[in-house]
Amino acid sequence: MSLTHLSAGAASAVPAPARVDVARTWLLRSPLAAGGDTAADVLVLDLEDGLPAGRKAEGRERARRAAEASPAWLRISAAGTRDGEADLALCRELGDRLAGVVLAMCAGPADVAHVAASLPTGIPIVAMIESAAALLSAPAIAAHPATRRLAFGTGDFRRDTGMSAERIALAWPRAQLVVASAAAGIPGPIDGPCGQIEQAQDAAEHAAAMGFTGTLALRDAAIPGAHAGFTPTAAEVEAARAALAAVPDGPVDGSYAPTLARARALVSRAEALATL
Template identity: 85%
Template sequence: MSLTQHSAGAASAAPAPARVDLARTWLLRSPLASGGDSAADVLVLDLEDGLPAARKTEGRERARRAAETAPVWLRISAAGTPDGEADLELCRELDDRLAGIVLAMCAGPADVAHVAASRRVGVPIVAMIESAAALLAAPAIAAHPATRRLAFGTGDFRRDTGMADDRTALSWPRAQLVVASAAARIAGPIDGPCGSVEQARDAAEHAAAMGFTGTLALRDAAIPGAHAGFTPAPAEVSEARALLSAVPDGPVDGSYAPALARARALVARAEALARL
């Protein structure tokens, strides 16, 4: 079951705060699009790349109308830019109809602080890392109290760095985001768009193996594959439970501790996802 339920053309109630950490798929949809229900865990109305420059005002108005039906997630433009400030004004207007913010082109913790000052306390912020400078600032961005998760904007990051769309080339920046998130004790990061429908599951499995726990998506058809890639397989869960049941209660050899911790985390995630 999706973390959110969606009505035609709009996102509905956002996941409860704790569930934001579990969300596997984050579908970016233009407010101008006429999409209906989505199986994605979170539907995000994209005010940045989802709107051409000439239709920004129209797109914000459509997002405002969508919020009349149910609280919405908004992807907003870079902090401090004219479009970013106009998007933040909309966030202030929506108040309790704003479910969460995805901050595009986050450059550093000051951007998170700026956005946090414009939203209702408790509204989660997902900070997108989309440049070389932002990657170097990722630990500080992740550590900001208002940051709920990091997301990897692969397209703009590759444009900024010249890196190819290649798993080996992007393994280092991906690993940096995983480490930054773990050090800040926030949920694992959200990967860049999962690509074609045919590649969605494979891309999700690769990202999950690196420590990511979710992905952006651009098409509804990619959601089932991405969900499968980020959901522990039954065989993995059975193996983890077998390990936990085989180890006696009480102190054990310290060499078992990492394996046991991973097994507990996997089982806990599988059980939490099953309750959604």
């Protein structure tokens, strides 16, 4: 079941805020596209890149109608732009039919503050880091109280910096987002779109190894592989539980305590994901 459907009021053992924190796959879909079902944890109606300039108004109207059936996540255009302000007007109109916002082209914490002030209280914001300047501001963006997660807009970031798509080239910016998220006490960031469908699991496993906990996706066919890459395996969970059960008698030394902490975190994440 997708997080989109759970947000509409279906029963779940995990409260809605926690589901936002553990969601692995965030599918970006144009409101102009037919169909609303998806295996992704979160379906995001994309009002930014998902709509051509001449069809923005039509796309917002379709998103409004979609939210009548189930609370909707919206990807909105950059704060302070004409399209961004029109998108925020729609968000205010939706009220409790708005599940959350993915903020494109977030430049700094002031953008998060501007969007948060325009939304109903408590609406989660995922801030997209898509430029060199935004990356340098990532710690402050992550630390803003309204920011629930960071997301890496790899395409625009590469356009801004000239970096290639090679993993070694993007390792440093990815690490910066992971560190910024950890320092702010929010869940690990969401990676850029996972690329070719046949590479989705490998891309997700690489991102998970870097400390990411989710990915954007552009096609439904990539979701199973991405889920597999971000979900602890049965063997990993068994090993973590065995480590927790084998705590040595007496004081735990400094080298063992981090192992136990990682094991607890892995088991906790696996249990949360099992409820989605």
